[in-house]
Amino acid sequence: MSDKLTYSQVNRDVMRPLFNATSLWWGFMAIVGLGLAYGAVCWGIQLVWGLGVAGYHPPVFWGVYITTFVFWVGIGHAGTLISAILFLTRSRWRTGIYRAAEAMTIFAVMTAALFPAIHVGRAWQAYWLFPYPNQRQLWQNFKSPLMWDVFAISTYFTVSTVFFLIGLVPDIAAVRDNTRGWTRRLYAAMALGWRGTDRQWHHYMAAYGFFAALATPLVLSVHSVVSWDFAMANTPGWHSTIFPPYFVAGAIYSGCAMVITLMLPLTKFFKLEAYIHIWHFEHLAKLCMFTGGILTYAYGTEYFVAWYSDNPYEWGVFVDRVVGKYWWVFWIMFMCNCVLPLVWWFKKVRTSFMGLFVVSLIINVGMWFERFNIIASSLAHSFDPAAWVYYTPTYIEIGILIFSFAWFLLWFLLFVKIMPSVAIAEVKETLRPPLKSEGVAAK
């Protein structure tokens, strides 16, 4: 943070972008609207005609939908990592960026949550996933990783949302005190009557610490549970104990890259450079370099274990990924996740706007293809050569993939115009308070 900032200036700067929708914002919204419309038509076609309109080809019944589901759950890791784990480790660089990163997490999980409903085809029966006392006394199988996943993601979503909203309360109160009319009444309702009394702060800080401590194991557990969706099955290419840490590292890698992708333009457009410096992004880039290193190592370990196991089915899948029909998926993944991001080892690249933005986009592309590589290539090249197929997505699946990005961006664009995208109270906490003993005059 800049030393020259004052408390009232923080209020002014952070609230400036609120409410006044610029033509640039409307332009983004128009693109989002087009994406939503196209995707909604595709989903509508699937609801009417059934899953036959997807490119499924027995035995491949997990394709773009599950890939996109895992992709968005992964994106949803960075926000809570930054807001909870970096809070507990008292990392000062989290302050400027954590609010928008947390919002991104919630919107990413909201996007991921659409996909089980899309994937099952009959979206109106998606509630069968939850245990409820139904008439036939049919119950879910709690030994199934798919059930663990329902619980893991719904818990993660609930806890992250509560953590996010609790963090917002003091800032919404600040917005309330800066507005008039119906907006004031709206923000007054959302601020729950927060005034910043000593009693409120005392309990608030205790609760915030607990939320951070409770959210921390969730960050690490959610993608571990998602990885068990694959690792608990005996399909070649999936049945591996390395999956949980490998998935968590990948999730943090893609999540931090998405934070960079979203927050670089946000900082620029909203003129928040006094709060979010290039060194914030450099820290994120370093986190990506670290998790990207783990990911590359995990890829190598996977190949070593497949070879060393002397299991022809396992090794067959891994060879097929590199040189088989899905070679292009593997090489996009490998280049985008392991090779191209290495340019961030040069400080000049990871501290430049374009260097950060372009590489973060590359990582996002790579991480989507990583999930496609794991899911589609394993199913398409399983035990029986007679069942080997080549699954490719149809325009319906691509349309729904576009829908997911539009849906995610819709919420993010609404968020930046309705809520303070930088944590006002926490930024003030990091500033040096005016002291009479130091002769700092009251401004």
Next chain:
Amino acid sequence: MSTAAATTAADVAVKAVYKQLDCLLQAIHDLQAAGFTDFQVMSPFPRHEIEDLMYKGEPSPIRWMTLAGGITGGTMIFTLASLTHANWPMIIPGGKPLISIPPFLVITFEGTILWASMMTLFGLLIHCGLPATNLHPAIEDPRFTNDCFGIVFTSTGGQTAKILHILEHSGAIEVSNG
């Protein structure tokens, strides 16, 4: 500095507004030394110095609610999974028990975290008195969410003159009563 006229009215509200943190801390200290405890300190962000003076290391009782929530949630969800499998027995070949601890641990963990979080939220709302309505007008000052600290007595209990005396000599930018 605008100073309100001292009054000896039995029970009025008093508000002091500060720009400088050390003045606020000194005022809290002086008030406590004079035996006053029934006042509220307002700030736009948390400061540990204020918490140390006002609560003297006393932890928030929310922690017990978090613990109770975690234990309840974990127990409940493990019971749910066990009863579910007892009611709808799926005998999986390989001699695995019907009620099996390792796979149930995953959802037990999730239930523990979920309930601990919900009880923390509940505890926060209860202890902070949220949602708060009909607050005293002296507390509802927009400067307290912007750039000022404050001390507010919603009731002076007949000690108005003494309180005003302390506050007016504490470096406040504004002291008002009534």
